[in-house]
Amino acid sequence: MPAESAAPARYPDSFKEWFLALRFAAMHVLCFAAIWTGVPWEAVALAAALYAVRMFGVTAGYHRYFSHRTYKMGRVMQFLMAFLAQTSMQRGVLWWAAHHRHHHKHSDEPEDVHSVRQDGFFWSHVGWVISPQWRDTDISSVRDLARYPELRLLQRFHHVPALIVAFLCFAFFGWAGLVVGFLWSTVAVWHSTFTINSLAHVYGSRRYETEDDSKNNFLLALLTFGEGWHNNHHHYQASTRQGFYWWEIDITYYILWTMSKVGLVSDLREPPRHVVEDRPHPAVALRKAAKQARSDFDERMKELKERARLARQEASQRADDLGREMATRIEDMTHDIEERVDQLRDSVESVRRGAHDRLEHLASEATVKVDGLSQEMAMRMANLRTNAEDASDRAARAIDEIAEVTQIQMQTGTSTSQA
Numbered sequence: 085m086p087a088e089s090a091a092p093a094r095y096p097d098s099f100k101e102w103f104l105a106l107r108f109a110a111m112h113v114l115c116f117a118a119i120w121t122g123v124p125w126e127a128v129a130l131a132a133a134l135y136a137v138r139m140f141g142v143t144a145g146y147h148r149y150f151s152h153r154t155y156k157m158g159r160v161m162q163f164l165m166a167f168l169a170q171t172s173m174q175r176g177v178l179w180w181a182a183h184h185r186h187h188h189k190h191s192d193e194p195e196d197v198h199s200v201r202q203d204g205f206f207w208s209h210v211g212w213v214i215s216p217q218w219r220d221t222d223i224s225s226v227r228d229l230a231r232y233p234e235l236r237l238l239q240r241f242h243h244v245p246a247l248i249v250a251f252l253c254f255a256f257f258g259w260a261g262l263v264v265g266f267l268w269s270t271v272a273v274w275h276s277t278f279t280i281n282s283l284a285h286v287y288g289s290r291r292y293e294t295e296d297d298s299k300n301n302f303l304l305a306l307l308t309f310g311e312g313w314h315n316n317h318h319h320y321q322a323s324t325r326q327g328f329y330w331w332e333i334d335i336t337y338y339i340l341w342t343m344s345k346v347g348l349v350s351d352l353r354e355p356p357r358h359v360v361e362d363r364p365h366p367a368v369a370l371r372k373a374a375k376q377a378r379s380d381f382d383e384r385m386k387e388l389k390e391r392a393r394l395a396r397q398e399a400s401q402r403a404d405d406l407g408r409e410m411a412t413r414i415e416d417m418t419h420d421i422e423e424r425v426d427q428l429r430d431s432v433e434s435v436r437r438g439a440h441d442r443l444e445h446l447a448s449e450a451t452v453k454v455d456g457l458s459q460e461m462a463m464r465m466a467n468l469r470t471n472a473e474d475a476s477d478r479a480a481r482a483i484d485e486i487a488e489v490t491q492i493q494m495q496t497g498t499s500t501s502q503a
């Protein structure tokens with residue numbers, strides 16, 4: 085039939101499912117039968133005792149042992165614990181553990197069996213319990229438990245333990261024993277258990293930042309014998325104790341601790357110190373520190389390499405700049421020198437030209453002067469010659485005169501002497 089392969093319905097969709105849902109509701113309605121049975125103190129005491137014993141069966145059995153395997157016990161004790169847990173009428177041990185493991189795997193995610201965040205309060209409290217959607221048990225998630233035939237047997241006849249208790253209540257305490265003693269305590273254990281799926285994900289404090297909405301709630305912890313430390317539990321599921329500090333009252337743990345002292349159970353697991361203090365495991369912390377150091381080192385090396393590369397680049401850039409600057413300077417200097425040489429050459433040329441001009445000028449001046457001098461000399465020579473000629477003429481005339489005078493005198497003297 086195609087209906088078999090389809091996903092189970094969320095709401096009752098068959099006579100059987102409606103019957104199961106109504107039977108669940110009827111258990112509550114039947115509690116009012118106490119109007120007729122009365123509420124004798126023995127029945128109330130019986131209810132209190134059954135509440136305590138069965139609440140212990142739920143938290144120590146279903147939850148801390150079968151769902152989370154937080155401690156150990158022998159096979160007989162394991163059977164008795166499963167039997168005790170099933171007296172609470174919360175289906176078979178395999179069903180309970182499978183659905184609870186599913187809850188931890190998908191806490192407050194869309195796949196969660198019972199999540200206030202996803203489906204609201206009513207669904208997380210009782211809706212999922214009576215829904216056909218979660219009727220079946222996923223054996224693959226509880227293979228460690230399903231390998232015990234006695235547990236499979238208990239799962240198959242999951243009502244038997246509760247029916248035995250109900251029969252004993254009726255046998256020893258009559259109708260009041262059945263209604264007040266059994267029914268009242270059964271419904272009370274149900275709703276106390278269910279508060280952990282509903283209220284403990286809504287009201288309370290959060291010590292640990294878990295992915296889900298789990299809370300620590302003192303009142304719920306009292307009511308459920310320690311299950312109210314639900315945020316602790318979601319933070320570290322492997323611990324037998326759920327109250328991590330001495331003031332976090334955890335009755336289930338106290339009883340299990342006592343049982344471990346007399347050898348009924350063993351290997352109770354404590355939350356490690358680093359878990360309680362929400363620090364990483366020392367080895368993990370060390371690994372993380374080493375990893376951090378390595379990554380820091382790598383980072384630093386990368387940084388240094390980058391710096392070296394930049395420095396190299398800068399140096400080469402500077403060398404290039406310097407080279408370019410030097411070339412420019414040399415070019416400028418060459419240009420300058422060439423300019424100066426040109427200037428020098430020009431000035432030498434102009435000096436040379438100046439000297440030449442001056443020499444020429446001097447030479448022409450000298451020529452003019454020599455010409456003037458030679459003319460003057462010639463003139464003077466001519467004058468001198470003229471003067472000399474004049475002087476010689478005069479001398480000749482003087483001599484002539486003298487000679488004449490002399491001749492006259494001589495002639496006169498001779499004449500006298502003769503006289």
Ligand SMILES: [Zn+2]
Nearest residue numbers: 184188317321
């Ligand atoms: Zn759990």
Ligand SMILES: [Zn+2]
Nearest residue numbers: 280298314318
């Ligand atoms: Zn939870």
